[in-house]
Amino acid sequence: MAYKPQFGPGTSTVAENRRRVMDPTKKLEKVRDISDEDIVLIMGHRAPGAAYPTMHPPLTEQQEPDCPIRKLVTPLEGAKHGDRIRYIQFADSMYNGPCQPYLRSYIASYRYRGVDPGTLSGRQIVECRERDLEKLAKELVATEIFDPARTGIRGATVHGHSLRLSEDGMMFDMLQRCILDKKAGVVKYVKNQIGEPLDKEVKVGKPMDEKWLKQHSTIFHSLVGVPFRSDQEYIEYVQRVHALRTKYGFMPTE
Amino acid sequence: MTDAIYPQVRIVTERLMNPETVERVMNLIIGTGGVRRVILNGPRLPPTVPYGPAKGLPNPTEYRKKIKIGDQDVQLEVHVGNIVLELENRDFIPAIREACEKGITKFSWYLQEGRFMKTAPSLVDYAKYGPDADRDIIGLTEPGKSGLVILQGTK
Numbered sequence: 459m460a461y462k463p464q465f466g467p468g469t470s471t472v473a474e475n476r477r478r479v480m481d482p483t484k485k486l487e488k489v490r491d492i493s494d495e496d497i498v499l500i501m502g503h504r505a506p507g508a509a510y511p512t513m514h515p516p517l518t519e520q521q522e523p524d525c526p527i528r529k530l531v532t533p534l535e536g537a538k539h540g541d542r543i544r545y546i547q548f549a550d551s552m553y554n555g556p557c558q559p560y561l562r563s564y565i566a567s568y569r570y571r572g573v574d575p576g577t578l579s580g581r582q583i584v585e586c587r588e589r590d591l592e593k594l595a596k597e598l599v600a601t602e603i604f605d606p607a608r609t610g611i612r613g614a615t616v617h618g619h620s621l622r623l624s625e626d627g628m629m630f631d632m633l634q635r636c637i638l639d640k641k642a643g644v645v646k647y648v649k650n651q652i653g654e655p656l657d658k659e660v661k662v663g664k665p666m667d668e669k670w671l672k673q674h675s676t677i678f679h680s681l682v683g684v685p686f687r688s689d690q691e692y693i694e695y696v697q698r699v700h701a702l703r704t705k706y707g708f709m710p711t712e
Numbered sequence: 713m714t715d716a717i718y719p720q721v722r723i724v725t726e727r728l729m730n731p732e733t734v735e736r737v738m739n740l741i742i743g744t745g746g747v748r749r750v751i752l753n754g755p756r757l758p759p760t761v762p763y764g765p766a767k768g769l770p771n772p773t774e775y776r777k778k779i780k781i782g783d784q785d786v787q788l789e790v791h792v793g794n795i796v797l798e799l800e801n802r803d804f805i806p807a808i809r810e811a812c813e814k815g816i817t818k819f820s821w822y823l824q825e826g827r828f829m830k831t832a833p834s835l836v837d838y839a840k841y842g843p844d845a846d847r848d849i850i851g852l853t854e855p856g857k858s859g860l861v862i863l864q865g866t867k
Contacts, residue, residue, distance in 0.1 A: 614764025634773035
């Protein structure tokens with residue numbers, strides 16, 4: 459019988475959302491438009507329109523060793539051209555953020571080729587060849603796993619995941635890279651992800667309302683969202699994993 | 713540091729407060745006349761980018777502002793989330809509560825009684841500031857940063 463991944467346990471909306479966004483057969487719901495130029499500006503790795511700097515000659519111009527694996531694996535566009543490896547990093551609020559760091563790494567691993575995702579306590583980084591990264595980043599920002607107020611694109615000084623929100627509902631950002639334009643109700647980036655001021659403001663759309671955030675949240679929260687203890691199946695699963703891991707060295711049977 | 717004989721309260725808000733809200737609520741709190749010391753606490757907002765490739769660049773944010781408490785200008789260096797107060801006596805607590813009700817209207821908050829200020833220098837204080845550090849300042853502010861502000865005319 460062919461293996462069918464289950465992606466995760468749970469009966470709550472949070473568990474359902476986690477399974478949906480991890481499953482590569484399901485398309486992520488698009489909720490906003492962002493241009494290629496805007497993504498390049500926010501990431502700040504190169505000037506928009508500039509050529510991609512390279513770190514090795516294109517694969518067609520260099521001698522490849524006779525390797526069966528290289529014949530099997532089709533290189534990414536970026537790898538073909540010898541692009542640099544660059545990154546995008548996200549911080550997600552635990553106040554009903556539509557995504558969260560561990561899930562982001564699962565999403566990147568299930569959905570994209572040639573990426574190196576890494577989760578730290580309150581942030582998640584994806585590394586990839588530059589031109590492929592831009593495509594990937596655009597999808598991550600334009601779809602349901604991003605919210606302008608509860609998700610931040612932050613290369614350095616990422617603190618904010620577990621902090622209270624500010625009065626206008628934005629996640630704390632020491633560098634205040636994005637601000638809420640109160641008249642238009644739109645969030646705009648005024649600094650790139652490492653905190654350098656941008657020449658042009660980049661609009662990333664309106665913050666989603668509380669109802670939408672609660673429906674699309676992928677993080678349990680006992681005060682503002684779905685409490686973890688309300689999902690019995692999830693608790694049983696986590697307790698089982700914990701018990702098996704604890705017992706394993708002693709007696710690797712249930 | 714503080715003498716343990718004075719009562720202390722802490723006001724914790726649901727959201728981190730804008731400078732305007734802090735100014736409004738602090739002026740109402742100071743107006744009660746029973747406050748000995750105040751600590752405004754929250755995540756720090758540095759004047760320059762502290763690390764990363766942009767280290768050293770100016771860091772303009774709308775939350776790092778000068779506010780006016782009483783007649784005194786106070787430079788906010790944090791995004792205020794907690795207000796810790798040391799009071800003359802417990803009789804002022806209802807007035808402080810009333811001040812918060814008037815000052816913080818957009819979101820919820822709570823007021824706790826307890827001990828929130830340092831009463832003895834820690835080992836870290838000793839290592840940082842040495843044996844001759846000003847004991848009045850320890851625990852209230854970071855010596856070497858902008859220091860504390862003394863509000864005039866409240867007595």
